[in-house]
Amino acid sequence: MKWTDSQEIAMALADAHPDADPQRVNFVDLMAWVLALEGFHDDPKHCGERILEAIQAACMWVDTHCHLDAAEFDADRDAVAARARAAGVGMIVVPAVEVDNFSAVSACCRRYSGCVPAWGIHPLYVARAREEDLERLREQIRHEPPVAVGEIGLDFFVPHADMSRQQFFFAEQLRIAREFGLPVLLHIRRAQDAVLAQLRRIAVPGGIAHAFNGSRQQAQMFLDLGFKLGLGGAMTFPRATRLRAHAAELPLESLVLETDAPDIPPAFSIGGRNSPEYLPRIGGELAALRGMGPEDLALATSANARAVLPGLAA
Numbered sequence: 460m461k462w463t464d465s466q467e468i469a470m471a472l473a474d475a476h477p478d479a480d481p482q483r484v485n486f487v488d489l490m491a492w493v494l495a496l497e498g499f500h501d502d503p504k505h506c507g508e509r510i511l512e513a514i515q516a517a518c519m520w521v522d523t524h525c526h527l528d529a530a531e532f533d534a535d536r537d538a539v540a541a542r543a544r545a546a547g548v549g550m551i552v553v554p555a556v557e558v559d560n561f562s563a564v565s566a567c568c569r570r571y572s573g574c575v576p577a578w579g580i581h582p583l584y585v586a587r588a589r590e591e592d593l594e595r596l597r598e599q600i601r602h603e604p605p606v607a608v609g610e611i612g613l614d615f616f617v618p619h620a621d622m623s624r625q626q627f628f629f630a631e632q633l634r635i636a637r638e639f640g641l642p643v644l645l646h647i648r649r650a651q652d653a654v655l656a657q658l659r660r661i662a663v664p665g666g667i668a669h670a671f672n673g674s675r676q677q678a679q680m681f682l683d684l685g686f687k688l689g690l691g692g693a694m695t696f697p698r699a700t701r702l703r704a705h706a707a708e709l710p711l712e713s714l715v716l717e718t719d720a721p722d723i724p725p726a727f728s729i730g731g732r733n734s735p736e737y738l739p740r741i742g743g744e745l746a747a748l749r750g751m752g753p754e755d756l757a758l759a760t761s762a763n764a765r766a767v768l769p770g771l772a773a
């Protein structure tokens with residue numbers, strides 16, 4: 460048993476208490492279960508420390524989508540990473556957008572503990588991607604195993620989008636994800652149905668519909684395909700009524716949190732730059748919308764993130 464692994468603890472708790480909903484594990488259950496373990500009562504101090512560690516690890520927030528390698532953070536990246544950690548963000552998924560930024564993402568993930576990469580070619584970067592880049596993507600996955608293939612997807616919002624080129628790179632990268640048994644991080648704008656159609660053709664082991672902003676019906680289709688829905692700063696604006704309704708009503712086990720920093724700044728941010736240190740406050744807004752405590756929400760959304768991106772728990 461790895462005591463710092465919240466997912467294992469939640470799963471073991473679910474085994475011990477089959478009636479308990481692992482998404483709604485509360486601290487009293489957690490402590491009672493840890494205390495009940497054979498041998499643990501022999502050393503109360505050690506036991507107490509392990510309980511504290513387990514609770515702290517389980518309650519850390521996970522930012523499932525943050526471009527910490529972006530130039531916007533060049534001046535103060537160390538300080539941003541330190542503030543995010545101090546705010547309780549224990550893990551940050553840093554998705555690449557093209558092969559030319561693989562080295563920046565890799566450097567970022569080596570420098571900051573808790574940062575893990577995803578490798579992929581973003582739909583807005585396929586215009587300058589070459590077919591050989593797909594082979595470089597395979598090499599990168601072998602060389603530095605990611606938690607997902609991403610950021611990939613379709614963006615039909617931009618004017619003059621080359622839809623067929625986007626579709627080609629998206630389909631090829633779904634095949635790569637399937638080849639390596641990896642989940643995917645999806646960028647979707649004005650293309651929910653087109654993305655769903657590709658996912659039905661080329662099945663992958665789930666993933667995250669990042670910055671989800673579709674209909675309730677589309678949400679259900681992603682959930683049926685094994686996906687979680689990424690919610691972030693956009694949800695903090697009072698005028699985002701549909702998104703806030705999703706945030707309040709979708710099943711808790713379907714949601715993960717993300718910042719997409721430096722993009723999509725939340726309503727409360729100052730200076731126009733989003734940052735991973737805002738994640739707990741974004742999570743606080745989601746908790747308030749759902750009428751639950753922020754600690755329970757952190758526990759649940761972090762467990763969801765580990766469930767859909769198993770590499771996070773490795």
Ligand SMILES: [Zn+2]
Binds near residue numbers: 524526554610719
């Ligand atoms: Zn992104």
